[in-house]
Amino acid sequence: MLEDKNNERTSLAKLGEFGLINHLTKHFNTYHSSTIKGVGDDAAILDSSDKQTVITTDLLIEGVHFDLSYMPLKHLGYKAVMVNLSDVYAMNAEAEQVTVSIAVSNRFPLEALEELYAGIQLACDTYKVDMIGGDTTSSTKGMLISITAIGRAVKEDIVYRNGAKPTDLVVVSGDIGGAYLGLQVLEREKQVFQVNPQNQPDLDKYAYIIERQLKPEARKDIPKLLKELEVKPTSMIDISDGLSSEIMHICSQSEVGCKVYEDKLPLDPQVISTCEEFDIDSTMVALSGGEDYELLFTISIDDFDKIKGNPHLSVIGHITEKSQGINLVTRANQEIPLKAQGWNSFQE
Ligand code: ADP
Ligand code: MG
Numbered sequence: 001m002l003e004d005k006n007n008e009r010t011s012l013a014k015l016g017e018f019g020l021i022n023h024l025t026k027h028f029n030t031y032h033s034s035t036i037k038g039v040g041d042d043a044a045i046l047d048s049s050d051k052q053t054v055i056t057t058d059l060l061i062e063g064v065h066f067d068l069s070y071m072p073l074k075h076l077g078y079k080a081v082m083v084n085l086s087d088v089y090a091m092n093a094e095a096e097q098v099t100v101s102i103a104v105s106n107r108f109p110l111e112a113l114e115e116l117y118a119g120i121q122l123a124c125d126t127y128k129v130d131m132i133g134g135d136t137t138s139s140t141k142g143m144l145i146s147i148t149a150i151g152r153a154v155k156e157d158i159v160y161r162n163g164a165k166p167t168d169l170v171v172v173s174g175d176i177g178g179a180y181l182g183l184q185v186l187e188r189e190k191q192v193f194q195v196n197p198q199n200q201p202d203l204d205k206y207a208y209i210i211e212r213q214l215k216p217e218a219r220k221d222i223p224k225l226l227k228e229l230e231v232k233p234t235s236m237i238d239i240s241d242g243l244s245s246e247i248m249h250i251c252s253q254s255e256v257g258c259k260v261y262e263d264k265l266p267l268d269p270q271v272i273s274t275c276e277e278f279d280i281d282s283t284m285v286a287l288s289g290g291e292d293y294e295l296l297f298t299i300s301i302d303d304f305d306k307i308k309g310n311p312h313l314s315v316i317g318h319i320t321e322k323s324q325g326i327n328l329v330t331r332a333n334q335e336i337p338l339k340a341q342g343w344n345s346f347q348e
Contacts (some may be wrong), residue, residue, distance in 0.1 A: 009109035020110070021136055024117045031128040032096045034152065044132040046097065046150065052158060054151040056087035062142035070186045073112055075214045077119025080145050083240065085127055086218040086293040088151035090238035092159040095220070097132045097150040098124065103139035116145075127220055157227075159297070163234040164254035168298040170317040171233075171307065173222050175266040176243055177282065180289030181274045182206065182213030208270045216293045222312065229306045233297035244287040245340040246296050248326060254298075257324040260317035260338065262331050287328070287338070 015023060025039045036045040046053075058080070060066055066076055081098060088095040100120055104113065124131050129149070189201045203210055219238075226233065235254055237246045243265075251258055265286040275282040298319055299307065307313050317329075327335040 008111050028131045030130050035130040038132040051152040052155050054088050054091045054093040057148040058083050059146045061144050073115035074119035077116040078123045080147050081123035082216050082218045084147045084149035086238040088149050090236050092157050092223045093151035093153035095129050095149050095151040097130045099148045100134040101146040103137045103144040105139050159233045159236040161235050161237050161250050162253040164250050164256050164298040164319045166319050166321050167301050168234050168319040169315050171313050171315050172296050173219050174294045175268045176292045177271045177285040177289045178209040178212035179291035182209035219295045222295045231303045231306050236297035239292045239294045242288045242290040244338050248340045251326050255322050257320040257322050259327050259329050261329045264316040266314040
């Protein structure tokens with residue numbers, strides 16, 4: 001995981017707005033020739049050439065989307081970039097630029113923003129993305145971060161949510177449910193800590209699922225892999241709210257139904273053991289967990305041989321006619337309708 005260093009406290013007022021922006025942004029690299037002008041003028045300039053431009057944005061609010069009592073600021077910066085890149089990759093496009101806007105209250109010293117930007121920069125360097133601008137302002141309470149990601153792809157490569165056809169296979173990358181369980185572990189430890197601050201938790205056995213929650217990785221490799229395999233998905237979406245709700249988005253936009261097989265859901269052994277410990281059903285976690293940032297897509301059945309046995313990909317079901325509904329086929333071979341129990345920001 002990422003290291004945190006936070007001993008000194010320099011007031012933001014000391015630098016002034018321009019000093020602050022310069023201080024936070026001066027070490028960023030530029031990777032793409034499409035970036036003509038980044039930070040420093042009234043607006044950034046991009047050269048989109050003959051490709052189409054993909055734009056996506058996310059707003060993260062302290063206390064609603066993140067909890068700084070267990071989310072180190074460096075991880076937060078990294079994750080805030082990931083959630084946006086994930087949306088670009090879900091369009092089968094290449095992410096090239098991000099803008100970063102923040103609002104902070106005077107409770108945050110300069111060192112806190114340095115940590116946040118260290119995470120943002122690590123994400124930009126790892127994923128080869130240019131940070132081209134943003135906005136900085138104050139808030140009366142807490143921290144807000146809004147990131148916009150910009151990607152590009154030739155028109156023919158872009159994959160929408162609405163192209164799934166009956167008989168297509170439903171495929172998911174990686175494994176699912178870990179991020180949600182990591183959050184459960186962190187929430188539990190936070191409560192233990194509040195009762196007994198002396199208690200030092202041993203989180204080693206949860207390392208993978210905590211990492212899934214605190215340092216998710218967007219699947220930049222999957223569009224690349226599919227291109228190499230010469231597979232163009234018929235539809236694609238990233239798993240931010242939970243597999244179940246993402247499948248429902250694909251089915252409703254494509255006007256189809258589907259069957260997802262319980263015994264095909266890809267689960268890490270740590271997800272299974274932690275589900276046993278918490279006495280929760282691993283299928284529920286896989287379907288409704290959310291925040292895994294894996295890609296869910298459909299491919300023509302003719303492409304099955306090209307992806308068969310690939311360690312990054314699991315076929316979890318197939319698309320049906322709309323009239324057949326959206327169903328989970330259980331291990332006992334029963335069909336039950338899937339519900340969008342994926343995380344909803346307006347729910348309790
Ligand atoms: P303006 O007053 O025209 O909005 P700013 O002073 O806010 O300009 O921004 C100056 C430059 O710094 C712009 O290029 C802007 O995109 C960039 N910038 C401002 N805030 C941030 C930030 N938090 N992160 C990255 N770049 C920023
Ligand atoms: Mg501004």
